[in-house]
Amino acid sequence: MSRGIPIPGADADGVLLALPFLKEANFNDNATVGKKVVVIGGGNVAFDVARSAKRLGAQQVNLCCLESRPEIPAFSWELDEAAEEDIAINPSWGPKEIKVVDGKVVGITFKRCTHVFDENRMFSPAYNEDELLDIEADNVVFSIGQGADMNGFTGTSLEVDGRGRIKWNPATFQTNLPNVFACGEVVTGPGAAVAAMRNAHDAATSIETFLTTGKIEPVTVLKPAPIGKLPDFTTLKITRKDKNDISVMDPAERLKSFVEAEGGFELQTAVYEAQRCMNCGRGATMARPEDCAACLSCVRVCPYGAPYISEARVAGFSWESCQACGICASVCPGLAIDIAYNDDTLINEQIDKGTSGVTVFGCQYAVPTIKNPASMASPSIPGVNMVRLMCTSRLDTRHLLRAVENGADGIAVLACPDEECRHRKGVNWAEIRTNEVKKVLEATGIGAGRIAFMGAPGGPEAFGRMMGEFKAKLDELGPNPVSKVLAVD
Ligand SMILES: Cc1cc2nc3c(=O)[nH]c(=O)nc-3n(C[C@H](O)[C@H](O)[C@H](O)COP(=O)(O)OP(=O)(O)OC[C@H]3O[C@@H](n4cnc5c(N)ncnc54)[C@H](O)[C@@H]3O)c2cc1C
Ligand code: SF4
Ligand code: SF4
Structure with missing residues (x-):
């Protein structure tokens, strides 16, 4: 109103x-x-x-x-x-x-x-x-503001404040009436749609608690801690990717009608724009301080200067500087670090889907490179299991070995071209991990040829060809011997 x-x-x-x-x-x-x-x-x-x-x-x-x-x-x-x-x-x-x-x-x-x-x-x-x-x-x-039309509540005992908004308890979302909840702009007043949605999410949590436990309890509203400005020493090391503007119709043209004046992004550009997000605050966390040996490995490998050793001789990570590449987690000898955005559970779930055939590890942003996201998400190539990482720099020898242990006959690591990798030397780290596992496969007799470090495919067809050639080589090696052990178990 x-x-x-x-x-x-x-x-x-x-x-x-x-x-x-x-x-x-x-x-x-x-x-x-x-x-x-x-x-x-x-x-x-x-x-x-x-x-x-x-x-x-x-x-x-x-x-x-x-x-x-x-x-x-x-x-x-x-x-x-x-x-x-x-x-x-x-x-x-x-x-x-x-x-x-x-x-x-x-x-x-x-x-x-x-x-x-x-x-x-x-x-x-x-x-x-x-x-x-x-x-x-x-x-x-x-056009000086909107208020709720409260006529529908005339004659009820619902309490409304002096500004025409339903009175509510912001902690429980309850109104003055028992078991009646309210949320959105009818309680907060005008704002942005996203704020109303957030408010409704919290209200739904309160209502769910009430329906499942019969209790009305304050909702724990998680407020993200603000992240400070990127320090200059980090900014300098981030690969700069210029922003794309969406297309907007010329003013003279758009005034002719109410047709939407802003065009969206093409798929490729939209993914490029998503790639510009460096996931600040979603990167390294010290998950198991008791396992940190203060060995400084994370400090040495981080491309952005994010880790530090605290006075308690435990590694810590600056949220501002950490760009969530995951490299530190893969070198930590104590397995003390978790990466929030791409945690091991998520990665392992994907790896565990491959119990034979080829398990492919690839950067999620290799998607625009092969031009067809669907083919990466659920490849139509039989016997190919995709594991999507936020960047191949996140790759850990444990991930690769897990695939072998699960019975995958071969492992392919797809890396973006060096200049496209969002993290400096991210591709190098993926290659280092691949070579480490190669040595293990050689030493155990499983076969170094079962793992291959490959460039990003130029498209779905090229991807299919690469897989076909790799599978032909794997056929010569025969099934992964680990699968026999698994079968016996
Ligand atoms: C002209 C305009 C442009 C806007 N543009 C933007 C924008 O570009 N971006 C942005 O983020 N936000 C914009 N907003 C704000 C956005 O619309 C609101 O933030 C959002 O809709 C609030 O959500 P809500 O669920 O609280 O309320 P609403 O979306 O208003 O939903 C309230 C619902 O309650 C229903 N209702 C009302 N009375 C009763 C009753 N007695 N019994 C049962 N149901 C009832 C209504 O029918 C409605 O479905 C704009 C708002 C306006 C008015
Ligand atoms: S995740 Fe990457 S950026 Fe963050 S602390 Fe570890 S190595 Fe540094
Ligand atoms: S690499 Fe691991 S063990 Fe070493 S300092 Fe960093 S967190 Fe601690």
């Missing part, structure tokens, strides 16, 4: 509220506006209104808000795109009165807003009544 402001002229013909206006524009082809439209408000909805008015044919659209330019709450790209669409943005103006002739809006007067918030960041606008701005208008659209 949209709110208005009771200034003189607010009931005149041509004064509109944001949501009914947007609904009309969205659902009814015959929605109309005059040539001159003034939108009051500075949030995302106000920009939706202003941009919709332009698409409906308004020639002059002014958006006026209390906030100064840096304080405007809408996303900055909304401001940029509105400016491209020739919408005039007028910060620091508050509505004083709407001018009306014969019951119809003809303009609006604004007074200068000198500040919006007091020192406690409470909404407390102040004005200079001597500095005025007159704008001609056929329509004035109030």
Whole structure:
């Protein structure tokens, strides 16, 4: 439900509220506006209104808000795109009165807003009544916030606060009524969709506890610890990958209709963009401090300077610097390190699916290289089991040996081209691990030829060929002797 402001002229013909206006524009082809439209408000909805008015044919659209330019709450790209669409943005103006002739809006007067918030960041606008701005208008659209329509609860004993929101216990999500829960913007007030979803997740947890245990208990809301700025010494070592911008229709073109103006990414570009995320905060953790020998191996191998040895002589990891490559976990002699993003359980589950044939270890980002994600996720090649790692630098000799122990006849390690690897020398680490296991297979008589370090395939067909050639070599070696032992067991 949209709110208005009771200034003189607010009931005149041509004064509109944001949501009914947007609904009309969205659902009814015959929605109309005059040539001159003034939108009051500075949030995302106000920009939706202003941009919709332009698409409906308004020639002059002014958006006026209390906030100064840096304080405007809408996303900055909304401001940029509105400016491209020739919408005039007028910060620091508050509505004083709407001018009306014969019951119809003809303009609006604004007074200068000198500040919006007091020192406690409470909404407390102040004005200079001597500095005025007159704008001609056929329509004035109030877009100063939405509230819930509580009519449906009239006659119930559900308690509502002074701002028209359902009263709730933020820890349990309970309302004043027994066993009645509430969440979302009807309790928090307007915000972004993602915040409402988060709130609903926590409410669902509370409700689940109630339904399964009969108890109403505070929900433990996990709040991620903030991660600091990347230190310069880490930034310098990260392979820089420039950002792609999504395609946006030219302003003149997009003003012709309500057609979505922003194109998405092609699959390849979308995966490239995902690859730019370095998983800060999802990397190395000291899982078993009692097993850390303070041997400094992790400190030596980390490409980003993330590990350190604490005064207690136990390794620790800087969340800011750790880029979740996994190299430290694979060299730790005490197996003391866990990698949160790509933990051993997840990797082992994939390895254990291969009890014969070929087990292929590959970087998840090799996907764009072979152009067909489905073929990597569930290869159509019979007898090929894919193990997807976040980067082949995560590869551990234990992972490779596990595949052998499970009975895989052969192991292939697919590595991205060096220049494509997101971690410096990540490919080298994968090769080192492969060679280590090669030596073990040689020494045990299982056969060094059962493991191969391969480049990334150029596509599904090349991948099929590579596997075919490798399988032919494996056929010459015969089945993995470990499988016989497994069969006896
Ligand atoms: C014009 C506009 C543009 C927006 N653009 C964006 C954007 O670009 N990005 C973004 O992140 N967010 C945007 N938002 C905000 C986003 O829509 C909200 O954050 C989100 O929808 C809130 O979710 P919610 O579940 O709390 O409420 P809602 O999505 O409003 O859901 C409430 C539900 O309750 C139902 N309901 C209402 N009364 C009753 C009743 N008495 N009994 C039973 N059911 C009832 C309603 O029908 C509705 O289905 C926008 C909002 C508006 C108004
Ligand atoms: S996961 Fe990689 S970046 Fe993080 S601490 Fe270990 S070696 Fe360094
Ligand atoms: S490699 Fe392992 S044992 Fe050595 S310091 Fe790092 S965490 Fe400790």
